[in-house]
Amino acid sequence: MKSILDILTDIRPEFDFSTSQDYLADGMLDSFDMLALVSDLDREFGIRIEGTEILPENFCNLQAIRNLLSKHGVAA
Amino acid sequence: MNLVFRGKRIEGLLAVLPANERLFIDEMDQFDFPRARSLKLKEVMGYDRHRIVDGPVCVSDLAVAGFEHLFAQGVLDRDGFDALILVTQSPDYFMPATSSVIQGRLGLKQDMFCMDINQGCAGFLIGLYQAFMLLEQPAIRRVALINADVMSRKVSMHDRNSYPLIGDAASITLVGRDDNDTLIHANLKMDGSRSDALKIPAGGWREPSSAETRTPHADAEGNLRARDNLVMDGSAVFNFVQTEVPPMIESLLATAGADAAAVDTYLFHQPNRFMLQKLADKMQVPYTKMPSNVVEHFGNSSGVTIPLAIALNLRERVLRETLTAVLGGFGVGLTWSSMLLPLGPMAFCDMINYPGVS
Numbered sequence: 001m002k003s004i005l006d007i008l009t010d011i012r013p014e015f016d017f018s019t020s021q022d023y024l025a026d027g028m029l030d031s032f033d034m035l036a037l038v039s040d041l042d043r044e045f046g047i048r049i050e051g052t053e054i055l056p057e058n059f060c061n062l063q064a065i066r067n068l069l070s071k072h073g074v075a076a
Numbered sequence: 077m078n079l080v081f082r083g084k085r086i087e088g089l090l091a092v093l094p095a096n097e098r099l100f101i102d103e104m105d106q107f108d109f110p111r112a113r114s115l116k117l118k119e120v121m122g123y124d125r126h127r128i129v130d131g132p133v134c135v136s137d138l139a140v141a142g143f144e145h146l147f148a149q150g151v152l153d154r155d156g157f158d159a160l161i162l163v164t165q166s167p168d169y170f171m172p173a174t175s176s177v178i179q180g181r182l183g184l185k186q187d188m189f190c191m192d193i194n195q196g197c198a199g200f201l202i203g204l205y206q207a208f209m210l211l212e213q214p215a216i217r218r219v220a221l222i223n224a225d226v227m228s229r230k231v232s233m234h235d236r237n238s239y240p241l242i243g244d245a246a247s248i249t250l251v252g253r254d255d256n257d258t259l260i261h262a263n264l265k266m267d268g269s270r271s272d273a274l275k276i277p278a279g280g281w282r283e284p285s286s287a288e289t290r291t292p293h294a295d296a297e298g299n300l301r302a303r304d305n306l307v308m309d310g311s312a313v314f315n316f317v318q319t320e321v322p323p324m325i326e327s328l329l330a331t332a333g334a335d336a337a338a339v340d341t342y343l344f345h346q347p348n349r350f351m352l353q354k355l356a357d358k359m360q361v362p363y364t365k366m367p368s369n370v371v372e373h374f375g376n377s378s379g380v381t382i383p384l385a386i387a388l389n390l391r392e393r394v395l396r397e398t399l400t401a402v403l404g405g406f407g408v409g410l411t412w413s414s415m416l417l418p419l420g421p422m423a424f425c426d427m428i429n430y431p432g433v434s
Contacts, residue, residue, distance in 0.1 A: 009114065011113075012113075025130065030296075030297045030299070031310050031311045031314075032113075032117055032120075032121075032236075032237075032310075033113075035120055035121070035314075035350055036116045036117070036120050039119075039120045039350065041237070048357045050357070050358055051314070051315075051317070051318025051319075051351070051354035051355065051357075051358055052315070052318045052319055052355070052358075054315070054318070054354075055315070056311075057231075
């Protein structure tokens, strides 16, 4: 199974996602990348992130994404 | 607000599509993004191809071609309707109303109620409400509702947010009285405080078109567009739809006393496949009951996507049976609306190409 960092790097291979605390403010993810990320997380972890959860604060850094996944019963 | 109509039905519909088809894969280099990211977008959003007008084709051209097809097929008489409603965001002129232009070009009778409505992605429902209300008049026996847009002419071809999904199309929906006196339940909300989310900033009276408003500028994501072009706050629109639509549908079914399991099909406006599938997930509607394939075949043609979805996915069924359908429209305004109605049997349900008949 891929890690969250693997998935992020697949989407934007030019960035190191392990250090930034705000992927959107740092220009590493845009709004479409966020949708691509949701699609990949859904598929990789067998979950369905809700449309109302697709907010910048849920995808701004690694911990925020982990917190969102944990709501769906995924420890990543 | 909740709305109720009685004794009205959709008698038939025709979709008119520009024959000019463009493939997303051929257009990717127009955008200032790596091909890999554009391909990812294609996979997630369902972009594949879209139909856009070739040259200075206007809404009235698509509509007139559609009507002439119906007249030639013998499914509609030139005197067979008493009102002409056009829902569009891309009229031929500021004035006169394009519905009047269409009336004139078709040589229709003078006993005719012509009306233009400026609406977009909820425009099929808004047009139906107007048609239903006009049918309360004894003199109006049948209404021809046109939904049509040529928005590709207002979208920058270097705007990855909007250009890949835009589609041009028209539909003609005949609306008449139903002897069965069936109830149609609907609801509607509007929020003008969020009207900036979908906008063409310049070109009207507030900010007339000029050399400056025609000059493209890059946004933070690298999209090039001018103030004369459509601009969409994609995140705001996405959140608006995901937040407002599911409770709207729940409220509709509760008000109508209808069981969700008894709904045969959910026909929603189609901005992209991802957005619709997230709605279906939230509402626990099987994807098979909620078609999401209009954008991948034709693009997002605003108010035409619902009639187009019917013609593309349900033609054979609506010609011979009655489906319990939930329609949902959401977009510019902001506007969101839904309707529960029996759909079919229709006298006709077709798609044609412009120019030429498919």
